[in-house]
Amino acid sequence: MPKETFLKLSEEKKQKVLNAAKREFARVPIEQVSIKNIVENAEIARGSFYQYFESKEDLLAYILKENADEIDTKIKNKIYETKGDVFDAYIELYDLMVKKFVENTEQEFFKQIFINLRLSDESLFTLIKSVKPQNIIKYFEMFDKTSLKINVKNDFILICDMLNVITRRAIVKNFKGNSQEECRQNFLKQIDYLKYGIIKKEE
Amino acid sequence: MPKETFLKLSEEKKQKVLNAAKREFARVPIEQVSIKNIVENAEIARGSFYQYFESKEDLLAYILKENADEIDTKIKNKIYETKGDVFDAYIELYDLMVKKFVENTEQEFFKQIFINLRLSDESLFTLIKSVKPQNIIKYFEMFDKTSLKINVKNDFILICDMLNVITRRAIVKNFKGNSQEECRQNFLKQIDYLKYGIIKKEE
């Protein structure tokens, strides 16, 4: 979290700093992000940066949190709406994320973030809290499991885990030159495979 | 690729350098790996490092390649053996990788690599070539597709893509304190979901 000093700044100055930061974060993966460049872009003194933030990770987490929270709220609502259908909830999540992250003037920034997402969970970059297993399990009771092959809670977690990783991967592909339409079709097909299986039913 | 100078070194010295490197790569994610530490561990001069390798990425790629090639050969054979069953091939891949990377004295090294694997493909770290879509497609003709819901090549790629990402994720979990047995059971269950679907068949 940014320090109080930053939060007290005028809206204008805050934006200037955040824009400078996004520009730098869009340039290279976080390890290569240079605080020197950020303070130069933002026209603040080097020391000021450390008066505002603990580190570049702190700053990035703040920027991401704003975006994640927004999606988070929407997805929570969607889960309530689609009560009974995890798959629809994930498709909605996909659409929300594409809308927010791909169709965006700050595309390059988000591209950098998504492309460099790690397979591991612990990282800073797990953007959307509500789809982390420890959170989604909260919704377990709510989902309609009668039509699904779910016996124990753990089954549900395994399924969410697959949905998670497939959805994230599908988003990443949007940043890799493939057309948005193509990506979505492929994603829907994958969801379908998950729902009904890859092996043909015997007639 | 290492420079010729390195390859010409005595086996003993090469091993000393590689061991020093693995030790350092096991310590922290690659961005934080310090060449200073490597040369100190290996007891060579700083300048020598650059006589041997272009960069730390170059060195890491070399170490990984050795391991990847080994798995690669085995998995190719398995694909021929299990002709007709992509799923079995991936389960074998999983087992091979767990054996090679988890049950290993160099566990910490591989842990660091896997934990920091990126969701994106372009990266250095795509260890096993034969499961990259552009490679697996070569096996397309070989697989028995009659029992699968596959109409076009692209369907096959989408399926491999899911298998890929689920398998990798399952490996990662082995490094996260979960028991090996538990991880394997969960993985097999996920493969089952993929094969037969999550939604119950109507009787």
Add this chain to the structure above:
DNA sequence: TAATTGTAATGACGCGGTGTCATTTTGTCA
């Protein structure tokens, strides 16, 4: 208005790691 006090901004500084390169050492062959 001037004095006081607390808060924010500043940039010079020491630190540590980087990649280079001129020099030295080693090894080989006439």
Add this chain to the structure above:
DNA sequence: TGACAAAATGACACCGCGTCATTACAATTA
């Protein structure tokens, strides 16, 4: 033994980092 190429070495200049003593500013009080 000398001459030559290949390899090893570590001092060096460079760069970005995080800190911190100092300065600037704003608000409060007399």
